[in-house]
Amino acid sequence: AQTVTQSQPEMSVQEAETVTLSCTYDTSESNYYLFWYKQPPSRQMILVIRQEAYKQQNATENRFSVNFQKAAKSFSLKISDSQLGDTAMYFCAFMPPSGGGADGLTFGKGTHLIIQP
């Protein structure tokens, strides 16, 4: 079974600063998918960024980027120029490639990110 570990229960930074959220995972699979989801106070899960394990290039979506280190099984999220609206719970998630998408996600425990004005 896969496990996902987020070692930072809570982080707080000033607006406009850059923050990095850490995530490590454990799997015996060689090909898989990794995601970062954001859950604001509304509790709606929002996809932030995704990464295919077979791709060496780190994914980037505007202010959000990842540092994917496959050998180290590390998948950190960097948020640049942080904004007040970035305040939320952030979950790292793992998805195996098997079953044509019939497998649910395995989530880490989450990091509560607070952006201070």
Place this chain on the structure above:
Amino acid sequence: GAVVSQHPSRVICKSGTSVKIECRSLDFQATTMFWYRQFPKQSLMLMATSNEGSKATYEQGVEKDKFLINHASLTLSTLTVTSAHPEDSSFYICSARAGALNYGYTFGSGTRLTVV
């Protein structure tokens, strides 16, 4: 984009009664949907995988008879919490995949269940 609609958003029920939660894919067909449970300030835990036209697959430790799942069409999955008790109070979220594997999953807005 892909939208998953979940209803109700909040429900309060008496202990011993049953509650049904609906999850609909509005603009795509979902042969597989997933049900998660989230306790306050905790992560999402996969409860079961709902398969259209067949039996659901439950995660270890999830009671099949308490959490009944029906996926009768390509756009609708329902979760029924039977004989609910206060310890079943939680936030329940459904999700489905629309598109390629690397797209990830779209989530419903969740249902807050309170059993009194």
